Amino acid sequence: MMEKIVIIGGGGTGAALAHDLALRGFEVSLFERGELLSGTTGRHHGLLHSGARYAVHDPAAARECIQENKILRRIAPQALEQNDGLFVALDENDLAFKPLFLENCRAAGIPTRELSAQQALALEPELNPDLRAAIQVPDATIDAWRLPLHFFATARANGARIHNFSEVIGFDQANGAVTGIRVLDHRRQREHDIRGDVFINATGAWAGKISARAGVQVPILPGPGVMVAVHSRLTNMVINRLHQAGEGDIIVPQRQLTILGTSIWLAEDPDLAELPREHRQRLIDLCAKLVPAVKEAKVHSVWHAVRPLIALSGADDPLEISRDFDCFDHRETDNLAGLVTVIGGKATTMRLMAEKTADLICSQTGHNIACKTKTTRLMNYRDFYK
Ligand SMILES: Cc1cc2nc3c(=O)[nH]c(=O)nc-3n(C[C@H](O)[C@H](O)[C@H](O)COP(=O)(O)OP(=O)(O)OC[C@H]3O[C@@H](n4cnc5c(N)ncnc54)[C@H](O)[C@@H]3O)c2cc1C
Known part of the structure; x- marks a missing residue:
C-alpha cells in the first residue's frame, strides 16, 4: 500500500x-x-501564457510557460483555443523595447513572428489604427475552470x-x-x-x-488584481502591450466577452482584499489604448483575484516579483x-x-x-x- x-x-x-x-x-x-x-x-483572465509577457524581466518563468503551453496543448486540447496572441507597440518606447523582447523570446524558446501594422490590422481590425508594430506569439485563451x-x-x-x-x-x-x-x-x-x-x-x-x-x-505575498469583462468579443487573439509587463495591458477574448486586465497591489490578508472602485475605469482607459472599442463596450462584470507571489526576491514593486x-x-x-x-x-x-x-x-x-x-x-x- x-x-x-x-x-x-x-x-x-x-x-x-x-x-x-x-x-x-x-x-x-x-x-x-x-x-x-x-x-x-477559477477567477483569472484565462490566458495560457506563451511566456512572452515575462521573457525580458522573468526569463525562468518565461521558459516554464512556453514548456507548459506546449504540454497543455497536447494533454488538454479541448480546454484551450488556438487563437495566438499579439504584442502591440503604440509609441517610441514600445518600439525601443522590441529588440530586447525578440532576443529574450528567442532565448526562452518562444516563437515570434513580426507583423507590420497593416498585417496586424488585417488580423485584428479593432486594434488601435496608429499601432507601430506587432509581434505574434503562441499565447492562447484557456477556460480558467x-x-x-x-x-x-x-x-x-x-x-x-x-x-x-x-x-x-x-x-x-x-x-x-x-x-x-x-x-x-x-x-x-x-x-x-x-x-x-x-x-x-x-x-x-x-x-x-x-x-x-x-x-x-x-x-507568501498575496497580490490582488482587478479584471473587467466587457460585452462582445472585440478581438480574436490575446492582445498585450509590447512593453515591460505593467497594469492594464492585457486583453483576453473569452467566448463572447472580452476580459481586460489587470492591476496589482499587495494585501496583508487575501480574505480582506477589497476591490478598489477606481481600477475599473483605469483598466478601461489603459486597454482602450490598444483596442479603442473597449471604451464604448458595455461592462459585463468587475472582479478581483489574489496572486500567490513569493516574497524572496526582496522587490518592493509587485510587478518586479518573479x-x-x-x-x-x-x-x-x-x-x-x-x-x-x-x-x-x-x-x-x-x-x-x-x-x-x-x-x-x-x-x-x-x-x-x-x-x-x-x-x-x-x-x-x-x-x-x-
Ligand atoms: C488578477 C489575476 C490574473 C491572473 N491571470 C492569469 C492568467 O491569465 N493566466 C495564468 O496562467 N495565470 C493567471 N493568474 C495566476 C493564477 O491564477 C494563479 O497563479 C493560480 O490560479 C494559483 O493557483 P493555486 O491553486 O496555487 O491557488 P488557488 O487557486 O487560490 O487555490 C488555493 C485554494 O486553497 C483554498 N484554501 C484556502 N484556505 C483553505 C483551508 N483552510 N482549507 C482548505 N482549502 C483552503 C482556497 O479556497 C483556494 O481554492 C492570475 C492571477 C491574478 C490574481
Whole structure:
C-alpha cells in the first residue's frame, strides 16, 4: 500500500497535484474550503501564457510557460483555443523595447513572428489604427475552470478523493511531524480528523494562513488584481502591450466577452482584499489604448483575484516579483516533517508545479516513480460530474 498524501487547497495546483500523485500510485485526498477552484484559479483572465509577457524581466518563468503551453496543448486540447496572441507597440518606447523582447523570446524558446501594422490590422481590425508594430506569439485563451477540472476528473478516475466545502482548521503533530489535520465540513457543520503520511499546503495566496496553523512560516505575498469583462468579443487573439509587463495591458477574448486586465497591489490578508472602485475605469482607459472599442463596450462584470507571489526576491514593486514557483520541505526549513508547501507560479504552470512537488514527495517517501503527466491526455471536465 502506498503512502496517503493529503492535499490542502482545491485550486489548479491542488488539481494537478491530485492527478500527478494518483497517477504515481499514491493514496490521495484533497480538501478545499469552498467550491473547487473558488480561490484564484477559477477567477483569472484565462490566458495560457506563451511566456512572452515575462521573457525580458522573468526569463525562468518565461521558459516554464512556453514548456507548459506546449504540454497543455497536447494533454488538454479541448480546454484551450488556438487563437495566438499579439504584442502591440503604440509609441517610441514600445518600439525601443522590441529588440530586447525578440532576443529574450528567442532565448526562452518562444516563437515570434513580426507583423507590420497593416498585417496586424488585417488580423485584428479593432486594434488601435496608429499601432507601430506587432509581434505574434503562441499565447492562447484557456477556460480558467475547465482546464483544472480536466485534472480533477482524471485524478478522481484514478482514485483520488476530492472533498469540497471542507476547510482545514488545524494540524495534529507528534514527534516533530505533522500526522493529521482537523477539517470543518461546511455542508454538515461537523468537524473531523484526517490522518496521513504527508500533507501538502497548496493553498496559494492563503498558504501563509495555513502554515501558521502548523506553526511555520512561508514567504507568501498575496497580490490582488482587478479584471473587467466587457460585452462582445472585440478581438480574436490575446492582445498585450509590447512593453515591460505593467497594469492594464492585457486583453483576453473569452467566448463572447472580452476580459481586460489587470492591476496589482499587495494585501496583508487575501480574505480582506477589497476591490478598489477606481481600477475599473483605469483598466478601461489603459486597454482602450490598444483596442479603442473597449471604451464604448458595455461592462459585463468587475472582479478581483489574489496572486500567490513569493516574497524572496526582496522587490518592493509587485510587478518586479518573479512569477516562478517554489516547494518548501518543512522538515528542512523548520524541522517539521510531513508538511510540504508549494506556492507561486501561474495557472499555466500548474502541471509543472505538481510535477516538482510530487518528485519531492517521492524522494521523501523513498519511491522512484517517474512523472507521467506530460504525456497523459486528460479526461473531459464533464466526467468529473458523472
Ligand atoms: C488578477 C489575476 C490574473 C491572473 N491571470 C492569469 C492568467 O491569465 N493566466 C495564468 O496562467 N495565470 C493567471 N493568474 C495566476 C493564477 O491564477 C494563479 O497563479 C493560480 O490560479 C494559483 O493557483 P493555486 O491553486 O496555487 O491557488 P488557488 O487557486 O487560490 O487555490 C488555493 C485554494 O486553497 C483554498 N484554501 C484556502 N484556505 C483553505 C483551508 N483552510 N482549507 C482548505 N482549502 C483552503 C482556497 O479556497 C483556494 O481554492 C492570475 C492571477 C491574478 C490574481
